[in-house]
Amino acid sequence: EPEVTQTPSHQVTQMGQEVILRCVPISNHLYFYWYRQILGQKVEFLVSFYNNEISEKSEIFDDQFSVERPDGSNFTLKIRSTKLEDSAMYFCASEVTSGKRKTQYFGPGTRLLVL
Amino acid sequence: QQQVKQSPQSLIVQKGGISIINCAYENTAFDYFPWYQQFPGKGPALLIAIRPDVSEKKEGRFTISFNKSAKQFSLHIMDSQPGDSATYFCAASILNSGYALNFGKGTSLLVTP
Numbered sequence: 001e002p003e004v005t006q007t008p009s010h011q012v013t014q015m016g017q018e019v020i021l022r023c024v025p026i027s028n029h030l031y032f033y034w035y036r037q038i039l040g041q042k043v044e045f046l047v048s049f050y051n052n053e054i055s056e057k058s059e060i061f062d063d064q065f066s067v068e069r070p071d072g073s074n075f076t077l078k079i080r081s082t083k084l085e086d087s088a089m090y091f092c093a094s095e096v097t098s099g100k101r102k103t104q105y106f107g108p109g110t111r112l113l114v115l
Numbered sequence: 116q117q118q119v120k121q122s123p124q125s126l127i128v129q130k131g132g133i134s135i136i137n138c139a140y141e142n143t144a145f146d147y148f149p150w151y152q153q154f155p156g157k158g159p160a161l162l163i164a165i166r167p168d169v170s171e172k173k174e175g176r177f178t179i180s181f182n183k184s185a186k187q188f189s190l191h192i193m194d195s196q197p198g199d200s201a202t203y204f205c206a207a208s209i210l211n212s213g214y215a216l217n218f219g220k221g222t223s224l225l226v227t228p
Contacts, residue, residue: 106158
């Protein structure tokens with residue numbers, strides 16, 4: 001069964017450094033998402049992406065964040081200058097809608113730790 | 116603003132029992148209500164979903180009950196098994212592509228042998 005993959009699985013960085021989280025969505029899916037989950041808390045929406053553009057973003061997704069799909073397969077989330085509070089698990093998801101069912105397939109996540 | 120409220124935060128059920136998790140939403144524009152299951156170290160995975168045109172949806176041991184007027188929905192896990200031990204998230208969204216899932220805070224379910 002096709003699956004969403006994410007790299008790296010873990011990333012440790014110093015505060016103020018830039019990080020890039022990578023995702024390979026399921027091929028033929030058109031909508032992509034980034035969510036984050038701070039330890040022990042709920043999954044929070046960051047941004048959605050369609051046709052090489054951001055379609056929706058949350059309050060969390062400020063100027064420090066950016067997304068792109070550089071080569072038609074990878075989907076990346078960049079955090080320009082990491083803060084301690086960016087420490088979280090970051091999930092990529094790709095979506096397919098069929099009739100009355102919408103399924104977002106989540107990757108295994110990247111655990112980001114900012115020191 | 117918390118768009119989806121979920122309870123309880125944690126739940127312990129004996130094997131064979133019924134697990135019940137409740138959610139409430141606020142935005143009447145939502146028309147798609149999935150439940151996701153998450154095991155430790157994994158991403159959430161879609162378990163079952165319902166639209167407001169039906170009051171109940173059943174898939175195997177998992178049933179969603181939906182009350183549109185009360186803006187509430189719940190997940191029932193019949194004959195709960197230790198393998199069901201996981202975190203369960205309810206969510207609300209708009210069915211059309213491109214709309215984010217608004218998750219509840221999650222329920223940690225432990226099914227004891």
